[in-house]
Amino acid sequence: MTRILGIDPGLNATGWGLLEIAPDGAAGLRWGTIRPPEGPLSDRLNNINWRVKELIERHRPDSVAVERPFNHRNVKTAVTLGQAQAAAMIAAAAFGVAVHEYPPRQVKEAVTGLGSADKAAVKQALIARLGLADLDAPADAADALAIAFCHHLMTPIEEKLEIL
């Protein structure tokens, strides 16, 4: 069983999605959204940090995949996303879990074949490729699942066999 925790970082809403892939290819999913309460930036980042730590303690992922905040023209937005991402990365590193970063375009391309795919297309591709009946995850969590699935697709076969 390979477990990948995907994280779509954001200060108001950090989506998470746990993807479990069994040796026979069957997939199990869990997801949710971390919504830090209103308050100082430091407290909100700390909230994301310990919530992600809780997720790692509970689900013991083999790796963590996070969205890299890159294609933002607005510096302030990019800094804030980078800080939410840092909160998640620090949580993983504190448990010695490897962290992999993927830019949004790469996630979309890996999952759907098209770097410019919209959210609906990403969700449809997840449903089809993971053999799901449906996926009623909210947008942030669906993005996080897509990031986790992207990491699964990017991981070389040898490494997957070693984990299994």
Added chain:
Amino acid sequence: MTRILGIDPGLNATGWGLLEIAPDGAAGLRWGTIRPPEGPLSDRLNNINWRVKELIERHRPDSVAVERPFNHRNVKTAVTLGQAQAAAMIAAAAFGVAVHEYPPRQVKEAVTGLGSADKAAVKQALIARLGLADLDAPADAADALAIAFCHHLMTPIEEKLEIL
């Protein structure tokens, strides 16, 4: 005794400076530089996070003051500085210590009277205003001490008395 921990965040070098102000105005200083070992971004951020946690556990500051990475035209540089800042902020928030952010210009203006002051002028102003014989702190640590002193100057008198 008021203790302020100033942080000048950076991925390669995070300067820190502890400023202790006694009720009679006498100042005590400690400083250093956190240099995360080479490695993945997540491990380097985690290193900054736990080193700052160590400093807070050892020195028990009343507040933490950090430089806010704002006036950068390069988005990638701003994101990296923001992430190093986040690592320090999360450490403070985990101990329930209040975090205050100051942009570089405000720090220089508060300490020297001039927002465009250079590093030498900031160091000279610290020496003069804190009544030091000399200050042989490296640049990152001197910046961190300036941030801590800026916070001291910005704190209303009533709040200082309450702390003392």
